[in-house]
Amino acid sequence: MDDDQGKGRLFAFALVLPFVILAPPLAGWWLGSYLDEVWKTKPLFLYLFLALGVAAGAKEAFRIVKSIKDELDDR
């Protein structure tokens, strides 16, 4: 992999990082609220999906940070 390609990938992954951290908790909050409204279980699913969303965001962020680290190790 040449230097330009490495820099490009790093830039793209760094750009995507805030979105992947924030989006899953928001999606979880929305999905949880919707299910709570349908099944009248407020706030059970809200908390459950919010926690899953936070975990999903952290997992995805970890994957991206790991690939950035691998990228830097390769160079």
Add this chain to the structure above:
Amino acid sequence: MIDESLEPLTVIRLLKEKVHNEAVLAFLSSWDNIIYSFIVAVLLTAVVCLGAKKREMIPSGLQNVLELGVEMLEHLILTILGPQGMKYLPFLGTLFIYILSMNLFGLIPLMQSPSSSINITIAQAVTVFILVQYLSIKQMGLKGFVYHLAGSPKGALQWCFVPLMFPIELLTQISRPLTLAFRLFGNIFGEEVLIGYFALLGATILPVIYPLAIPLQLPFLLFAIFTSTVQALVFTLLTTVYISLSIPEESSEH
């Protein structure tokens, strides 16, 4: 129901004022953003057809501009995806050019950005979502895809976490189109509202003090060119990264 007087002055609004047929009015009201995005698609096709009409080895004029754009996009996408990104270039390139044109379309007088409608951005995000899922299934096979969704467990301990990893991975996949759609919509809609209100301010409130209308929206129009390009770039880059993340590490060449 949106107050008609608050609607921006566009070709469709002018058409609606002229037409009195209920069916046509309903069509124009419901399909306005589709009509604008169709106009953008037709214009883009016309420009590309015009540029590719007389293809020469040493390009000049429009062919030169188009080739420059294609080469820049090719460089951008290949730097992220590597040589295997070549097969995704037509889709990602079209996505960038189409979104950029839609974003900039609202800056033309009497036109409106189709991407300032949540329906259009959701449609684009769903298209990307379907493509990413299709590519993942194609690359890994259905079993491999489900295994990937389960967090690619290897040992007995990792298999115990599958019931937890599966919904987490599903939520990650669902959140991707949401990020794409709401970010693009929010930015372009905000940009349009800002330009609209500053134009209104310059034309109605300030002339009370100063006799002439001041084009207060002008700096924001220039800024909108920048933000429109950035938003199209971010959408394309996010899609490129999502494709890159969907390709399992073993099969990616990096």
